[in-house]
Amino acid sequence: MKFSVNQKDLQNSLNYCQGVIEKRSTLPILSNVLLEAKDSNLKITATDLDLIFIQNISNIEISDEGETTTSCSIMYDIVRKFNNEKKINFNLVSENKLNLESDKSTFNLNCIKASEFPITESNFKENEFQINSKKLLNLLNKCKFSVSNDETRHYLSGIFLHITEKENKKYLTAVATDSHRMAISKTLITDEIKFEPIILPKKTIFQLCSLLGDFDGDIKISNLKSKIKFEFNEIILMSKLIDGKFPNYYQVIPKDNQKKLEIDLKPFLISVDRVASVSLDKKDGLRMNLREDNLNLSVNNSNSGDGKESLPVKFEHELDISFNPRYLIDVASNLDGNKVEIFLKDSASPALIKDPSDFDSIYVIMPMKG
Numbered sequence: 001m002k003f004s005v006n007q008k009d010l011q012n013s014l015n016y017c018q019g020v021i022e023k024r025s026t027l028p029i030l031s032n033v034l035l036e037a038k039d040s041n042l043k044i045t046a047t048d049l050d051l052i053f054i055q056n057i058s059n060i061e062i063s064d065e066g067e068t069t070t071s072c073s074i075m076y077d078i079v080r081k082f083n084n085e086k087k088i089n090f091n092l093v094s095e096n097k098l099n100l101e102s103d104k105s106t107f108n109l110n111c112i113k114a115s116e117f118p119i120t121e122s123n124f125k126e127n128e129f130q131i132n133s134k135k136l137l138n139l140l141n142k143c144k145f146s147v148s149n150d151e152t153r154h155y156l157s158g159i160f161l162h163i164t165e166k167e168n169k170k171y172l173t174a175v176a177t178d179s180h181r182m183a184i185s186k187t188l189i190t191d192e193i194k195f196e197p198i199i200l201p202k203k204t205i206f207q208l209c210s211l212l213g214d215f216d217g218d219i220k221i222s223n224l225k226s227k228i229k230f231e232f233n234e235i236i237l238m239s240k241l242i243d244g245k246f247p248n249y250y251q252v253i254p255k256d257n258q259k260k261l262e263i264d265l266k267p268f269l270i271s272v273d274r275v276a277s278v279s280l281d282k283k284d285g286l287r288m289n290l291r292e293d294n295l296n297l298s299v300n301n302s303n304s305g306d307g308k309e310s311l312p313v314k315f316e317h318e319l320d321i322s323f324n325p326r327y328l329i330d331v332a333s334n335l336d337g338n339k340v341e342i343f344l345k346d347s348a349s350p351a352l353i354k355d356p357s358d359f360d361s362i363y364v365i366m367p368m369k370g
Contacts, residue, residue, distance in 0.1 A: 001066025001092035003037040005057060007102065008084045010042075012214075013055045014076040016235075017046035019207050020053045021072050032069035034117045035090075037062050046072060047118060051204055054236040061087075067114040070098050078107055128222040129193040131172065133232060136219060137212040139174045140205055142185035142361050145330045147202050148178035155244030159205055162197035163189070171360075175249050181327045182249060183334075185361040198223055199242035208237060253364060254352045257343035261290065262314035265340045269332040271309045275299050276325035278307040285322035285368040290315050290344075299325070321347045322368040331363045 017033050025031050025048070034045040042057040082088060082102045091099040098109045140159065148156035156177060164173040164186060171186035172195070200208075208230060212219070219232040223241075230237045275297045276286055289296040295313045300306040321344065332340060337357025344351050353363040 001035075001037050001068060002062070002064035002090065003042060004061040004087045004089045005042055006060075007079060007082045007086050007088055009057050010088060011076070011079050011084070013044050013057060014072060014079060016053055016055065016207070016211060017044065017072050018076055019210060020046040020048055020051050022048045023073075029069065029112050029116050029118070031071055031073070032112055032117070033072040033075070034067065034069050034114055036067040036114070037090075038065045038067075045117070048203075049118060050201070050240045051207065052236070052238040053207070054238075056234040058234065064092075066092055068092050068095075068098055068111045069114055069117050070109045070111045074109060075100075126222060126224055127194045127196065128220060129189075129191060129195065130218045130220055131187075131189070133212045133215050133217055133219045135187045137209060139172065139185050139187050140209050140212075142334055143174045143176040143183040144202075144205050144209065145334065146176040146178060146181050146183040146363075147205070148176075150178065153179075155199060155242060155246055158199040158201045158242045160197065160199050160246040160249070161195075163193070163195050175246070177247075177249060177252075177364075180324070180366050181331070182252060182364040183331075183361070184249070184253075184363070187360065195221075196223060196225075197246070198228060199244060199246055200228065201239060201242050204228075204237070204239040211235060211237060252350070253362070254343065254345065254350055257345045257349070257352050259315070259317045259319060259344040261295070261342040261344060263295065263311065263340050263342070265332060265335055265338055267311060268340060269329065271297055271311055272325050272328050272332070275307045275309050276329070278305050279325070280304050283324065283326075286325040286328065287320065287322045290317065290319045290321070292316060292318070317344075319344055319347065321351070323351070323365055324368055327365050331365065334361075 036043040040059055042060050044055050046053045086102045088100055088102045093099050095113055096111045098111050100107050143159050160175040162173055164171050170189045172189050173186040175184045215233050219230055222229045226241050228239055228241055276299055279299050279301050284299050284301050287298045293315060295311045298308045331353050335355040337355050339356050341354045341356055342351050350364050350366050
């Protein structure tokens, strides 16, 4: 195997591979990337057995076709330190030695033969549909902060993606909850599609968001029972799905929260963050003391002190309620407009949060006691 590739193209691809590969894998082959040089293409594959990343770099110079695997982290570390305008020349000098050189630098990396790399690509085209990459990215970004870190309830450690219908319109809807807070967002689907409800794992979500952030265009999605496949821009990302039943989230959405609080978003976000500074772990409750058109925020920590701040708001009732400030900051940071609307019932009931500029997303936060 002998080929030359542009430094920048290879660095970008290996950067994505780094996000897939497990840093502490017990199988040495899983720390490696599979390199396949064939038909003027370099195909790069990385996997942790649950998630597979494949990218084709086209129009590369190949003198000798072939394949091998080598350490992703070491190769990435070398490649990113080369001049980004340069070509890097690869030469498989023996079954277990890969030579790479650029400018005046030469490296020899240990290899494991390609036949030991786990078979990765499965070919499925069923239930395939297309969606704009920015729409999908927005959907995932609106929900990913609410994904649970609790390993015991594995079905909450991902985003629930499914089709919903409202007023004869179909939406791809995303939901995430850690049982203290919930995020729901949807995007209109104009094509007739078949899409079984799935739970997308957290690691896949973050990898996908990273890839989508660098791409603008349509993305092909196909899902088959326990797997999902995303295809775009010479890239394939395949993932196992979370096996489990997502709870009936709809019944948790407050239906009769009549007390509407309207606040300017930016001052609210800054004030919550500032007042919460006095809390050492941001887990102390942020007390919201609401009187007509006035909001008093306060945090009291017996070890570090207390903080208070007032804001003018639109509110026609009286209510005292406490929230985890981190949850409020996470939600407020993901709103697009200039205002935030919080619908309340009483000090013990969950709050419903809406963005007046985005009718497709809602958030629910449980209050804290005391």
